[in-house]
Amino acid sequence: MGENIFCNEPGFCQHCGSILPLLPERGGVKCLLCKAEFGPEVFQQPDRKYIIYFNSKPTGTKKLNMNGTAESEGPVVERRCPKCDNDRMSYATLQLRSADEGQTVFYTCTKCHYKESENS
Structure with a gap:
C-alpha cells in the first residue's frame, strides 16, 4: 500500500487510522476499511519506562523565607525530626x-x- 500517514499506535491501522478487529487465534489481522494486512505485532505495546524520584536531596540553592529558614514544600506542623x-x-x-x-x-x-x- 501507500505511505503510512497515521501514527503507529497499537490496534489501529497504519494506513487509514481505523480500529483493527480482534486478533484471531492464528495469523495476522486485516483492516475492515482499507483491507491492509498486519501481523500480530500490530497489537504489541511499546516498552514504557518511568522514573520516580523519592527522598532525593534538593538541587541548587535553597529558597529562604523571612525567618532565614528553608522554604517548606507544604503546610508546616510542630513535629520533631528524628535526624536533626x-x-x-x-x-x-x-x-x-x-x-x-x-x-x-x-x-x-x-x-x-x-x-x-x-x-494514619
Missing part, C-alpha cells in the same frame, strides 16, 4: 491504601529535608 531534632516538618497526604483505611502522611524536615511517612 528540628521541631518543624512540612507534610503532604495521599490515599495509598483502600478507601476505608486512613491516608498516608509524608513529612519533610524544614531544616535537613529528611523524609518519613506515617499511616
